[in-house]
Amino acid sequence: xxxxxxxxxxxxxxxxxxxxxxxxxxMPKEVLAGMKVLPVPNTDAQKDMVLKLFPVAKFxxxxxxxxxxxxxxxxxxxxxxVVKRKSLNIMDxxxxxxxKKEV
Amino acid sequence: MKAIGHGGEEIVERVITDKNEALKKxxxxxxxxxxRQIATEAISxxxxxxxxxxxxxxxxxVESTCKNMTLADGTVWSIPIVFDMSDKEIAEYGIKAGxxxxxxxxxxxxxxxxxxxxxxxxxxxxxxxVYGTTDMKHPGVKRTYEYKDKFLGGKITLVNPPxxxxxxxxxxxxxxxxxxxxxxxxxxxxxAHQTRNxxxxxxxxxxxxxxxxxxxxxxxEETEEGKAVTGTLVNCIIGEKRxxxxxxxxxxxxxxxxxxxxxxxxxxxxxSFTLWDMRYAGPKxxxxxxxxxxxxxxxxxxxxxxxxxxxxxxxxxxxxxIFKQVPQGKLNITPIFVLEWLYCPHxxxxxxxxxxxxxxxxxxFSGTLIRSILMDGVKPTRLIFRPExxxxxxxxxxxxxxxxxxxxxxxxxxxxxxxxIDPL
Numbered sequence: 001x002x003x004x005x006x007x008x009x010x011x012x013x014x015x016x017x018x019x020x021x022x023x024x025x026x027m028p029k030e031v032l033a034g035m036k037v038l039p040v041p042n043t044d045a046q047k048d049m050v051l052k053l054f055p056v057a058k059f060x061x062x063x064x065x066x067x068x069x070x071x072x073x074x075x076x077x078x079x080x081x082v083v084k085r086k087s088l089n090i091m092d093x094x095x096x097x098x099x100k101k102e103v
Numbered sequence: 104m105k106a107i108g109h110g111g112e113e114i115v116e117r118v119i120t121d122k123n124e125a126l127k128k129x130x131x132x133x134x135x136x137x138x139r140q141i142a143t144e145a146i147s148x149x150x151x152x153x154x155x156x157x158x159x160x161x162x163x164x165v166e167s168t169c170k171n172m173t174l175a176d177g178t179v180w181s182i183p184i185v186f187d188m189s190d191k192e193i194a195e196y197g198i199k200a201g202x203x204x205x206x207x208x209x210x211x212x213x214x215x216x217x218x219x220x221x222x223x224x225x226x227x228x229x230x231x232x233v234y235g236t237t238d239m240k241h242p243g244v245k246r247t248y249e250y251k252d253k254f255l256g257g258k259i260t261l262v263n264p265p266x267x268x269x270x271x272x273x274x275x276x277x278x279x280x281x282x283x284x285x286x287x288x289x290x291x292x293x294x295a296h297q298t299r300n301x302x303x304x305x306x307x308x309x310x311x312x313x314x315x316x317x318x319x320x321x322x323x324e325e326t327e328e329g330k331a332v333t334g335t336l337v338n339c340i341i342g343e344k345r346x347x348x349x350x351x352x353x354x355x356x357x358x359x360x361x362x363x364x365x366x367x368x369x370x371x372x373x374x375s376f377t378l379w380d381m382r383y384a385g386p387k388x389x390x391x392x393x394x395x396x397x398x399x400x401x402x403x404x405x406x407x408x409x410x411x412x413x414x415x416x417x418x419x420x421x422x423x424x425i426f427k428q429v430p431q432g433k434l435n436i437t438p439i440f441v442l443e444w445l446y447c448p449h450x451x452x453x454x455x456x457x458x459x460x461x462x463x464x465x466x467x468f469s470g471t472l473i474r475s476i477l478m479d480g481v482k483p484t485r486l487i488f489r490p491e492x493x494x495x496x497x498x499x500x501x502x503x504x505x506x507x508x509x510x511x512x513x514x515x516x517x518x519x520x521x522x523x524i525d526p527l
Contacts, residue, residue, distance in 0.1 A: 033446045033487045069509070071507075
């Protein structure tokens with residue numbers, strides 16, 4: 001399976017409630033002492049685009065193998081789109097929206 | 104009693120505290136403005152954090168540090184402490200070996216600098232020797248290559264002590280003041296916890312592990328509340344930051360909060376800081392940290408996994424291995440080597456990798472994961488992160504970090520530095 005370069009969205013009770021309502025309650029993974037994380041997958045090209053659009057973000061190749069340091073508001077937008085589309089495959093749409101704003 | 108520091112030398116403060124004497128000393132001296140990096144190290148030299156150094160290093164010391172991991176006189180030393188300048192600047196200020204100049208910072212007098220040596224050094228050789236690489240992506244190598252082409256060595260005398268900005272002012276102690284504090288507390292053994300992190304419970308357990316190892320064969324009566332003879336000093340590193348690091352205020356306030364909220368008893372824990380720009384030199388930096396803490400009067404120093412490392416340049420336990428290369432008696436501080444602490448869902452607790460047998464189930468702490476959780480503003484479970492610490496981190500983000508607990512370009516540009524130099 002190809003690498004997916006996830007963006008880790010951490011799930012608190014409020015976010016978990018929204019996910020359950022969208023039928024995605026089974027999607028978060030438990031990683032550290034019961035902490036829930038929703039890994040939103042990115043292809044290699046999407047990962048490069050995320051890093052280009054948000055220069056503060058970094059791909060952590062050494063430990064987590066995920067895209068980190070994205071500002072909270074950006075992750076909030078990604079999470080909202082996941083809930084709206086009831087799917088984790090939203091990065092193309094998200095990046096297109098962001099690219100339009102950039103232009 | 105004399106305060107004996109690294110290399111068996113007495114700690115000497117090269118600081119003039121009398122204003123009139125300082126004004127007399129600097130009268131007529133050529134003023135040389137210095138950047139923050141140099142000001143920070145001049146302050147540390149003057150107070151004895153880098154004892155036995157009394158000034159910026161001369162060529163013989165830099166050469167010996169790179170080639171032998173010692174100063175020219177054989178004292179163990181691992182990282183060059185240098186003052187760099189371009190030929191153009193040297194000519195402009197008319198500096199020669201034998202000149203004394205006044206270093207200024209924030210436009211105000213800082214220290215006198217008695218220049219004894221002006222030299223060049225091969226930066227590639229230096230990088231390879233100290234960092235084990237010449238890769239410019241390594242932050243220590245980058246700093247080395249960014250130095251100007253000439254180096255000036257000679258003694259420093261602080262003429263205008265720094266003023267510490269809140270909240271750092273509550274935690275600033277010179278090496279001699281550290282020793283006074285330890286005496287007041289009745290501590291006979293003190294173990295250093297070196298940090299540039301906000302603590303999660305994995306860090307907390309590393310500290311507890313190191314305290315127990317330090318107390319070792321001493322009696323249990325000597326751990327009774329109010330009679331403790333063994334203490335933990337959390338000595339935070341405050342200096343140059345990289346994007347994504349925790350902001351300095353969050354580091355120092357959360358570390359101190361571990362005691363304030365009872366995770367460590369009042370009489371076994373204290374917090375202070377050292378001004379130092381991390382070089383990320385891994386094992387060589389571990390030696391440097393041991394030297395600094397010796398000068399602060401500590402007896403033990405904890406070294407965990409990947410101490411002062413960056414990326415994948417060093418073996419996770421390289422900082423442990425290097426101490427085997429130091430001849431006995433050359434470092435007057437005992438290293439305490441600790442293994443990783445992690446969360447095991449089977450044990451239902453934070454436990455030590457060297458003890459827990461549920462290998463496949465173990466969940467390792469990752470600084471990046473914790474940062475990621477905090478970035479989302481999600482409160483972690485108290486098993487991995489104390490709720491009081493989370494609240495302080497978020498408060499620091501608002502008060503000092505322009506909304507973020509992590510270093511941003513805005514924090515680097517406009518954040519309140521640890522110290523300032525006021526007019527004399």
